[in-house]
Amino acid sequence: MSINIRYFASLREKMGKAEDSIDAGLARTVADVWGVVANDTGMPSNTLCSINMEYVGPEHAVKDGDEVAFFPPVTGG
Amino acid sequence: MAVSITEKPFNPWDELQTRQDNLSMAGQYGATAVFVGTMRDFNEGDKVKAMTLEHYPGMTEKYLEKIILQAERQWELMHTLVIHRVGHILPDESIVLVAVWAAHRANAFDASRYIMEELKSHAPFWKKETLEDGDRWVGKGSEG
Numbered sequence: 001m002s003i004n005i006r007y008f009a010s011l012r013e014k015m016g017k018a019e020d021s022i023d024a025g026l027a028r029t030v031a032d033v034w035g036v037v038a039n040d041t042g043m044p045s046n047t048l049c050s051i052n053m054e055y056v057g058p059e060h061a062v063k064d065g066d067e068v069a070f071f072p073p074v075t076g077g
Numbered sequence: 078m079a080v081s082i083t084e085k086p087f088n089p090w091d092e093l094q095t096r097q098d099n100l101s102m103a104g105q106y107g108a109t110a111v112f113v114g115t116m117r118d119f120n121e122g123d124k125v126k127a128m129t130l131e132h133y134p135g136m137t138e139k140y141l142e143k144i145i146l147q148a149e150r151q152w153e154l155m156h157t158l159v160i161h162r163v164g165h166i167l168p169d170e171s172i173v174l175v176a177v178w179a180a181h182r183a184n185a186f187d188a189s190r191y192i193m194e195e196l197k198s199h200a201p202f203w204k205k206e207t208l209e210d211g212d213r214w215v216g217k218g219s220e221g
Contacts, residue, residue, distance in 0.1 A: 009131050009203035010214045053136035055199075069133065075215045076130070076161065076202025077114050077173050077193060 001064050003027060005037060008071035011047065024064035031058040033068050046073050078149075078157045080141045082132060084164040089113045089174040096158050096176070106155045106178040110185035112193050118168035120215070125206045128166045133201040137161075144195040148177075151191070152184040159192065161202065 005020035012018050020037050027033040030051065034043045049056055050069045062068060079096065093111060100106075118125055145157045156178040166172060175193050179185040204215040 006133070008133055008201065009205070050133075050136060050201075053133070053139050069136070071133070071201065072203065072214070073217060074197075074199065074201050075204045075217065076132070076200050077197040 001025065003033060003062055003064070004067045005033060006067065006069040008069065010072050011044070011070050024062075027062055029058065030056060030060050030062060030068055033062055034058070034070065043070070044072075047071070048073065078142065078145045079159070080138055080145070081160045082134075082137060082163055083160060084162070086166075086170050087160055087162070087174070089160070089171045092158070092160060092174060093176055096156075097178075100156055100178065102155055102178070106180060108179050108182040108185040110177050110179075110182070110189040112173070112175045112189055113171055114173040114193075116166050116168050116170050116172055120206060123206075123208050125168065125208060127168075127207040129205045129207070130163045130166060130172070131203045131205070132161075132163045136201050140200045141196065144192055144199065147195070148188045148192050152179065152188040154179050154184060154188055157188070157192065159196070161196075161200075163202070 001024045002021045003024050007015045007018055022033065022036050026036050030049045048071050049058055051060060051062060051066050116128055141159050154177055158176040160174040162172050175189050177185045177189040206213055206215060
C-alpha cells in the first residue's frame with residue numbers, strides 16, 4: 001500500500017534522490033505527498049506535478065499504487 | 078506518426094531522407110515543413126561547453142504523441158516525425174527534429190510550429206549546461 005514518487009532535474013538534485021515511496025494512507029492529495037516527503041516545507045512555486053505520467057494540479061487526489069512526480073518547468077527542444 | 082528519443086547523435090537530414098523514402102504516399106504530399114534545433118555554444122552571455130538533457134521516460138513519449146494527435150485533429154496532415162536527443166550533447170549537434178508532411182504548405186507550416194511550441198512547453202525534458210566554471214540548469218525556453 002504505497003505511493004511511488006519520482007523527482008527530476010533540479011528538484012531531483014535538491015531532494016538528493018530520484019525516487020521515494022510513502023504509505024498511501026499518509027496522503028490524500030499531491031500536495032499532501034509533497035508535505036510528507038519535504039517535511040512540510042513548501043513546494044517551490046514553479047513545481048510541476050504529475051500522476052501516472054499525466055499533469056495534475058497539487059490538489060488532485062492520489063491513491064494506492066500511483067506514481068507521483070515533481071519537477072521544475074520543462075526546457076526541451 | 079513516428080516519435081523517437083535517442084541518446085545517440087543523429088543526422089536530421091539523413092533521418093528525413095530515410096523517412097521520406099519509406100513513406101507510402103509518394104505523389105500525395107505537396108509540402109514538407111522541417112524544424113531542426115541545434116545546440117549553441119553560448120547562452121545568456123556564457124560559453125557553453127556541453128549539455129545534458131534529462132527526460133521522464135514514458136511520460137515524454139506519451140506527451141509527444143499527444144501533441145502530434147492534437148495537431149492531426151487541427152490540421153490535415155499525412156505524416157509527422159519527431160526525434161529528440163537526450164543525454165550528453167555537444168555544440169553543433171542536433172537536439173530536435175520536427176517534420177510534417179501534408180498536401181499543402183499552410184497545414185505543414187502551422188502544424189510544425191504548433192508541435193514545436195507545445196513540445197517546448199509540455200514535453201518533460203530538462204537541459205543542464207556545462208559552462209567553463211560549473212553546471213547550471215536552464216531556467217526557461219528562449220522566446221521563440
